[in-house]
Amino acid sequence: MLTSKQRAYLRSLAVKEDTILMVGKGGLSGEIAAQADSALEKRELIKGRVLPDSCPVSSREAAEALARGTGSEVVQVIGSKFVLYRRKKKDAKIVLPR
Structure with a gap:
């Protein structure tokens, strides 16, 4: 679970x-989840x-479903855009504040 300070850092x-992931009329297919997981x-x-x-589906629903499917966390949802975060198991590049 992300703290508010960590969430603010990730938003910045x-x-x-x-934007690298587009969810369109196909909705949340397995292909979209696989793309999100790979990214x-x-x-x-x-x-x-x-x-x-x-x-x-709405952007909130899409973000939450993708987060569940990929083991990531929703950082923010604004309008039609959303941000997801998942720490790498090896060689993490993003260092979160405590």
């Missing part, structure tokens, strides 16, 4: 990140977006 890092393993912090016109 996420500002510079590009989290490489980057630790990813930004995703729900296409509001075509996606059957």
Whole structure:
């Protein structure tokens, strides 16, 4: 579980990140979860977006479902965008404040 200080630190890092995960009319398929899992393993912090016109789920629902499926944590959800974080098992690049 992330503290509010850690969450704020991760939000500040996420500002510079590009959106790499798009959830569209296919919803939360296994393919999207696999992409998120792979991206989290490489980057630790990813930004995703729900296409509001075509996606059957909200950005909050998508972020929480992906977090459950990938073992990550939801850092923030704003509008149609969300940020997920999962610490790497080896060679973690992001050092969280205590």
